[in-house]
Amino acid sequence: MKLNPHVTKLALFDIVNTPGVAADLSHINTPAKVTGHKGADQLGDALTGADIVIIPAGVPRKPGMTRDDLFNTNANIVKTLAEGAAKHSPKAFVCVIANPVNSTVPIVAEVFKKHNVFDPKRLFGVTTLDVVRASTFVTDIKGGDPARNKVTVVGGHSGVTILPLLSQTEHKFTQEELEALTKRIQFGGDEVVKAKDGLGSATLSMAQAGARFANALIKACKGDKTVVEPTYVKSDVVPGLEYFASNVELSEEGVGKIHPLGTLSQYEQKLLEAAIPELKSNIAKGVNFVKGN
Ligand SMILES: NC(=O)C1=CN([C@@H]2O[C@H](COP(=O)(O)OP(=O)(O)OC[C@H]3O[C@@H](n4cnc5c(N)ncnc54)[C@H](O)[C@@H]3O)[C@@H](O)[C@H]2O)C=CC1
Numbered sequence: 001m002k003l004n005p006h007v008t009k010l011a012l013f014d015i016v017n018t019p020g021v022a023a024d025l026s027h028i029n030t031p032a033k034v035t036g037h038k039g040a041d042q043l044g045d046a047l048t049g050a051d052i053v054i055i056p057a058g059v060p061r062k063p064g065m066t067r068d069d070l071f072n073t074n075a076n077i078v079k080t081l082a083e084g085a086a087k088h089s090p091k092a093f094v095c096v097i098a099n100p101v102n103s104t105v106p107i108v109a110e111v112f113k114k115h116n117v118f119d120p121k122r123l124f125g126v127t128t129l130d131v132v133r134a135s136t137f138v139t140d141i142k143g144g145d146p147a148r149n150k151v152t153v154v155g156g157h158s159g160v161t162i163l164p165l166l167s168q169t170e171h172k173f174t175q176e177e178l179e180a181l182t183k184r185i186q187f188g189g190d191e192v193v194k195a196k197d198g199l200g201s202a203t204l205s206m207a208q209a210g211a212r213f214a215n216a217l218i219k220a221c222k223g224d225k226t227v228v229e230p231t232y233v234k235s236d237v238v239p240g241l242e243y244f245a246s247n248v249e250l251s252e253e254g255v256g257k258i259h260p261l262g263t264l265s266q267y268e269q270k271l272l273e274a275a276i277p278e279l280k281s282n283i284a285k286g287v288n289f290v291k292g293n
């Protein structure tokens with residue numbers, strides 16, 4: 001089952017109010033038609049025939065909230081859009097930005113399973129912003145070009161589930177630097193929420209990150225075999241965790257080879273152990289939400 005060599009239609013929710021993503025995607029070198037919808041009645045029109053569905057729709061955090069606190073509202077929004085995609089564009093690549101990503105990705109998977117159209121290679125949680133932040137914060141300390149200061153970030157997309165593998169960079173860090181950097185990368189989203197003081201979270205950098213991921217997917221669909229991006233997908237990299245973010249080779253089928261974690265330092269091993277129970281519970285929450293409804 002292959003996607004058209006040229007992506008022809010991209011459905012983006014909610015395009016009307018997410019101008020950043022739309023603007024960034026307008027630079028994509030593809031004749032793709034970008035659609036959105038203004039209400040449930042237009043959902044079918046927007047989705048029919050879409051090759052890629054991007055879901056940024058959902059409420060953002062306010063200071064003091066965790067991403068999981070968004071579950072009650074966003075789970076329903078994502079479930080509704082997933083139902084639309086399962087019915088109208090079951091073969092599309094679905095990229096989930098709406099939080100809590102650790103749970104909203106399993107929600108989409110369960111909806112697709114209910115409709116017998118689930119293909120794990122075609123579902124992605126967008127965690128690009130974590131690597132963008134990691135590269136930026138490492139550059140703040142070590143200098144150089146953030147585009148070349150690549151940091152592998154694995155796990156999930158919230159607090160302690162975000163695991164930057166700083167031991168795999170070319171830099172040496174003191175333990176103090178490691179702890180400060182790790183915390184900043186894990187809670188970078190909280191810094192933005194606090195700074196925006198009730199006006200939302202990282203909207204524009206999310207738009208840029210979403211566009212970067214969609215562009216990568218489109219490049220892979222056009223046959224580029226060198227595209228590797230971090231993303232939260234169905235994975236068996238960590239036993240017992242059905243979904244996990246790590247570097248993934250993208251192909252015309254979607255998820256290609258999922259890279260293994262590589263060697264972890266003792267410190268990173270501890271971070272992983274701390275992340276596992278939270279990630280497990282976030283995943284179960286998403287799965288049970290669909291199974292129980
Ligand atoms: N994965 C990531 O890296 C990131 C994820 N996020 C998440 O993205 C989501 C959106 O954040 P922002 O764009 O900053 O919020 P926002 O409040 O600026 O925009 C949310 C949009 O969702 C739309 N919406 C709400 N219900 C909808 C529905 N039922 N159908 C279609 N559209 C609907 C609203 O009209 C609004 O335009 C939040 O859940 C936020 O936590 C934000 C930053 C990074």
Ligand SMILES: O=C([O-])CC(=O)C(=O)O
Nearest residue numbers: 061099129189190201202
């Ligand atoms: O922190 C938030 O709520 C939004 C988000 O996911 C991020 O900025 O990484």
